[in-house]
Amino acid sequence: MKCKKDHCLYLKRWEVKGVKHILIVCVDVDDLTLAGSHPSSINDLKAKLSAKFTMRDLGELYYLIKMEIKRDLERNTLNLSQQKYINDLLDKFQMRDCTPVPTPQAKRVILRKEKTLTQEQIAARRLIKEGLVRGTRPDIANAVRELSKYHSCYSKTHYRVAQRVLKYLKGTSKYGIHYNGNSTFKLEPYSDASFANAYKERKSVTGYVSLLAGACIT
Template identity: 35%
Template structure:
């Protein structure tokens, strides 16, 4: 566990652990230290100090993103998610940074990234493209809301607003859960449903069957476009 590698800056916390669990052995005490409230903060500080010592700089715009620069140019990016690290840069430089980290931390290198937080990452070096896909997540969401066998839709929203007024209902509808699932898709790989999802988000506190039907229409659109992804490529003349 990552936080075990952090240095405890609170002697009192360790003393309390020894007093209560010391008879179980040091390994148990270290494991319990990982469960302390300050453990994540300790781990973050330890990792941050190591990265700074290696010459990386944390970006003010995102505290989970570090950059290594040479002559003012960014040569490597490193992103942190708890104790998972993702390196982006020339292979040799990535290997050197990983080796330096391994001097301090127990590190497992898994090679070229394929999945990150439920997002499939497809790298096409020939076309100089990176495609972010959440096809598997879409299929899971469809199954979760019993829409795996639904008919697909060509658009995520109706082309004309409905004039039918439906009163509010006290019946339970998993509307908030569905909108939350859609929001995660928007944030990672599906900006094409952003407008529909934003509209649905306005009614989280006052939804009815009409709103739920609109949300399910987005699911039907996702059923028809589950293979869609977000393509990031290099424009002509940029390398």
């Protein structure tokens, strides 16, 4: 059954002699990620798919969509990170030797719209577009949100702000999301808002986070 909220996700649930089963298939172009409650169910699905399509079984999932995936079956934990992708970005934008900073955003930096397009603006756009590592780094979500408002009106200031985000990522490249399967499986949503902090418009910014298994999912 296709998930109504995410059309790249397919789920099947059933019960046999009181035992609940679940199969999950995540589709990304021509890559399929299979997960399930029982290995036998996963193997059966792989056999059926292989009978209809030419497929290659890559085994245990370690890397997907620029995310590094580490499972500890003994401790029942799952870690998602993007250290390799961050290092690739540092190399691409020639910032491998930059000095890390403690925060993704600096105080008292006001971003304004610019009317002309310069090389710095083009570089800033590329950095923000390619540097969206928010999949495992919710700590830079607000910085990326602020920069993304100026996709067609960047300046040197925007580029320096974007570089700061990358400097922060360099110093925290090993950070990621840690899910604990032993914790209470309960959805915990939180939200907050600033007060009229937007330059000129004085609009407020609302933020939210949803936690599951001890870590962020949205």
